[in-house]
Amino acid sequence: MNSFKVTTQETSNSKILKFEVNQFITQHQSFEFSNIDEAKASPLAQQLFYLPFVKKVYITSNFIAIERFSIVKWQDVQNEVSQQIEEYLNNGNVVINQDIAPKKTPVTVYAESTPNPGVIKFVANKKIANAAFEFTSIDTTKSSPLATELFHFPFVRAVFIDENYISVTKYDVAEWNDITNELREFIRAYIENDKEIISANAPEVIEKSTEKVEAHFETLDDISKEIINILEEYIKPAVASDGGNIQFDSYDEKTKTVKVILQGACSGCPSSTFTLKNGIENMLKEMLKGKVNTVEAING
Missing domain, CATH: 3.30.1370.70 (Scaffold protein Nfu/NifU, N-terminal domain)
Incomplete structure (x- = not known):
């Protein structure tokens, strides 16, 4: 040896x-x-x-x-x-004593529908990422070996990875009834085999580290900080439950316009415009009276 x-x-x-x-x-x-x-x-x-x-x-x-x-x-x-x-x-010493090693918790993954008919959310029973990442083509997946593998399926159009789930967007040529079980089992086996999901040293990952995010937050104006705090506390949990994500992009003090980025199941979702106007926009107007007139998505 x-x-x-x-x-x-x-x-x-x-x-x-x-x-x-x-x-x-x-x-x-x-x-x-x-x-x-x-x-x-x-x-x-x-x-x-x-x-x-x-x-x-x-x-x-x-x-x-x-x-x-x-x-x-x-x-x-x-x-x-x-x-x-x-x-x-x-020296041939033992790394793990298998007789007394804690038994590995089996990985389970279940599929969950989202408000977007083109997206299904695959939820794992363990944490798989420390931040949210969206991949719209195989060329964008350098930071995620798992996303790269998923794009090898011909029906996969986009991949969104968050803390304990993966949202997959399909092309219209495929039906969920025909591909859901195949995707679910592939993701489950990938996670169970402890394969790398997000590369720790990728630039995109470092940019989303807690230190980088907090440093950027401190450079923003007070209203932008308030908007981010509202999005994090009130909006993101609901959006995540639907397999998506929302990110603050910018705030224009003159026009009182908030711009956000929709990801995962929210991107391109038929109901996202309704949610944006009747949910997010109304909440920000109510909680930040006189400071917000409109909310716009710069994608989706």
């Missing part, structure tokens, strides 16, 4: 570093440990917790991700950790 080699890779979270291994180290399983007591099934994770800066350990098929406390910087300790993992593996 070839010897184990470990390389490091940064993630969108500066506190988490991936230690990638050139061979599989688990049986296509994923584990997360928050302390040494939780890590009884993993002698490797327990050893890593003896390092005073280790906060969390994630172990999956071909990498170990470690979240650090702020007492150190990765640049000061990553070589030492990488070497320690490499030596541990090359």
Whole structure:
């Protein structure tokens, strides 16, 4: 057997570093440990917790991700950790004790209709993304291996991925009765096999990190901030339940016009104009009296 080699890779979270291994180290399983007591099934994770800066350990098929406390910087300790993992593996030590490892929760995915007849929402029983991403063609899917795979189905027109669901838009040539089960099973198997759904280091992903979003929010005027807060608290949950998303685009103080972006099932939905005018626009007019005249979607 070839010897184990470990390389490091940064993630969108500066506190988490991936230690990638050139061979599989688990049986296509994923584990997360928050302390040494939780890590009884993993002698490797327990050893890593003896390092005073280790906060969390994630172990999956071909990498170990470690979240650090702020007492150190990765640049000061990553070589030492990488070497320690490499030596541990090359000495033939156990990564996961399967006899006492927690049993993996089976992945379930169910299909749910949306107000848009061209879109079905596939809901998983686990979190699959940290933000919302929309892909309108295979050329836009560099940040999502799952979206790339879905576009290989000839009837897939667009893909929208959010925290625990995927909305798929189809071409009219296909009927949902003929393709829903095939899509549902493909998505379920993809997630269950722990394949990468969203690439952690993709520029689009980094732009949607909490730090980037909060930094952009602070540059906006006060009315725009109020609009975003209303959208987040009152509008987004209802829109997400229908397999879609709404994003703030801009606010014009002179015309008192709010522009938004509709995504997922909301994009191109026959009822989206009604929802925009009679729901979102009325709510913003009521909650921000005298500050909003109209709401426009710049797509969909």
